[in-house]
Amino acid sequence: xxxxxxxxxxxxxxxxxxxxxxxxxxxxxxxxxxxxxxxxxxxxxxxxxxxxxxxxxxxxxxxxxxxxxxxxxxxxxxxxxxxxxxxxxxxxxxxxxxxxxxxxxxxxxxxxxxxxxxxxxxxxxxxxxxxxxxxxxxxxxxxxxxxxxxxxxxxxxxxxxxxxxxxxxxxxxxxxxxxxxxxxxxxxxxxxxxxxxxxxxxxxxxxxxxxxxxxxxxxxxxxxxxxxxxxxxxxxxxxxxxxxxxxxxxxxxxxxxxxxxxxxxxxxxxxxxxxxxxxxxxxxxxxxxxxxxxxxxxxxxxxxxxxxxxxxxxxxxxxxxxxxxxxxxxxxxxxxxxxxxxxxxxxxxxxxxxx
Amino acid sequence: xxxxxxxxxxxxxxxxxxxxxxxxxxxxxxxxxxxx
Numbered sequence: 001x002x003x004x005x006x007x008x009x010x011x012x013x014x015x016x017x018x019x020x021x022x023x024x025x026x027x028x029x030x031x032x033x034x035x036x037x038x039x040x041x042x043x044x045x046x047x048x049x050x051x052x053x054x055x056x057x058x059x060x061x062x063x064x065x066x067x068x069x070x071x072x073x074x075x076x077x078x079x080x081x082x083x084x085x086x087x088x089x090x091x092x093x094x095x096x097x098x099x100x101x102x103x104x105x106x107x108x109x110x111x112x113x114x115x116x117x118x119x120x121x122x123x124x125x126x127x128x129x130x131x132x133x134x135x136x137x138x139x140x141x142x143x144x145x146x147x148x149x150x151x152x153x154x155x156x157x158x159x160x161x162x163x164x165x166x167x168x169x170x171x172x173x174x175x176x177x178x179x180x181x182x183x184x185x186x187x188x189x190x191x192x193x194x195x196x197x198x199x200x201x202x203x204x205x206x207x208x209x210x211x212x213x214x215x216x217x218x219x220x221x222x223x224x225x226x227x228x229x230x231x232x233x234x235x236x237x238x239x240x241x242x243x244x245x246x247x248x249x250x251x252x253x254x255x256x257x258x259x260x261x262x263x264x265x266x267x268x269x270x271x272x273x274x275x276x277x278x279x280x281x282x283x284x285x286x287x288x289x290x291x292x293x294x295x296x297x298x299x300x301x302x303x304x305x306x307x308x309x310x311x312x313x314x315x316x317x318x319x320x321x322x323x324x325x326x327x328x329x330x331x332x333x334x335x336x337x338x339x340x341x342x343x344x345x346x347x348x349x350x351x352x353x354x355x
Numbered sequence: 356x357x358x359x360x361x362x363x364x365x366x367x368x369x370x371x372x373x374x375x376x377x378x379x380x381x382x383x384x385x386x387x388x389x390x391x
Binding site: 015311326 | 360363366367370371374375377381385386387
């Protein structure tokens with residue numbers, strides 16, 4: 001089996017291609033670059049923290065371009081919001097990379113990145129889980145009341161509060177059908193940019209919920225618009241991480257090979273499902289990635305004395321990636337069966353497009 | 356077995372168990388020695 005060495009650690013090529021492929025499918029499907037899974041996963045597989053962050057930033061930029069093209073064809077991008085956010089995103093990424101380089105200088109990049117990943121993902125999981133439950137409940141109520149169920153639905157009233165903020169300039173996003181202060185969008189860009197630069201991620205795992213629950217776009221538009229932003233944050237992040245010596249380009253190359261194939265399928269799969277299914281996958285991927293990262297964090301914090309924990313962390317991290325791919329593939333399969341009038345499990349119809 | 360298919364949580368558990376089992380085999384027999 002082919003393998004090569006990254007900062008003193010042997011890394012099998014198969015593992016990198018598999019990681020890129022699975023994260024490509026998941027990223028293309030839920031509109032996040034998938035980077036929040038990659039950085040902890042690479043640390044679990046033995047990469048130093050700063051190298052995991054830099055390698056991740058480089059690989060997601062290329063993959064986001066592929067996914068963005070697909071989502072543009074599907075009409076899932078609001079260019080007004082996307083272009084308004086670019087400046088804020090780049091400023092945030094710069095601040096995040098500087099923070100990462102500081103942790104690298106004091107030799108704590110691995111632990112800090114794992115701890116930060118666990119905290120951010122856990123918080124986000126709890127929030128998206130609550131929102132998903134709420135939207136699923138409303139969907140069931142609409143079905144029982146005999147109302148027509150569209151592809152998308154809005155349940156949160158929080159965006160209305162942000163849309164009423166009267167600070168100029170106010171922009172009109174035609175595709176998303178909303179009017180909002182540009183500063184709200186810029187601040188969302190800065191906040192997500194800091195996380196993107198520090199964790200080496202595209203920032204989509206926080207930007208997609210922010211676009212839905214703060215700006216007020218639909219899930220599908222949030223997915224496409226976010227991918228444009230990932231091209232920017234990933235591209236600028238990759239440049240800054242390379243300048244800081246945080247990137248292994250061989251690892252990036254093999255991950256992009258897998259990710260290019262996966263992203264195509266993941267983007268296509270979004271047209272078979274409704275918004276709640278995307279949120280389910282986002283929630284699942286968050287909690288699973290958190291579990292793997294938390295196990296590795298405990299292993300590191302205990303001084304590497306609990307050997308089995310390192311084994312379980314690697315197995316679980318690999319397993320969660322395969323699980324997410326299987327789940328998305330099976331949703332598409334169930335959707336096709338449903339469209340052809342064949343039997344599907346009871347929990348499937350509210351999640352898939354029937355026509 | 357039907358419960359694992361007809362219940363979303365059950366389906367979730369089944370897929371995760373299959374995935375983790377598969378990854379354990381791959382890691383133990385193909386990757387672990389390589390990564391030491």
